Amino acid sequence: MRAGRGDAVAGAVAEAVLAVPGVACLKPGLRGLLRSVLPSGATAARPADGAGSVRHPPRGGSDSPGAEAGGQLTEVPSGTVRAAVRLESDAAGRVVRVHVFLLARHGERAADVAGRARAAAAGAAAVPLSAVEVTVAGIV
Secondary structure (H helix, E strand, O other): OOHHHHHHHHHHHHHHHHOOOOEEEEOOOHHHHHHHHOOOOOEEEOOOOOOOEEEOOOOOOOOOOOOEEOOEEOOOOHHHHHHHEEEEEOOOOOEEEEEEEEEEOOOOOHHHHHHHHHHHHHHHHOOOHHHEEEEEEEEO
């Protein structure tokens, strides 16, 4: 599967899952979370004393990735999608398996949220329901 197509499918799956009632957010791994917080162009710098730090250009304003409007994310940072939606493909490049990691909202049954998210992910990735695995990593 070409990277561009995989990113598009992962993005479609992420959007479909985030629209499911009871889904609080996608659960990125630490690396994806850090990538989504740092602005593009951030570079690691090592001062003379050897301690690590991060230098980055000033934020681009309200249209930068992860910018918030009214408490809602305006877009899903790409690092979050890569960490929370994992695709497996066959030799021909067709998606054959989808793994989604998410957090459910407090007061929702995790099994119900996972079932709805699984159906949404299967539809977005155009794979059978049996090819989708959803992990509810927590409740917030």
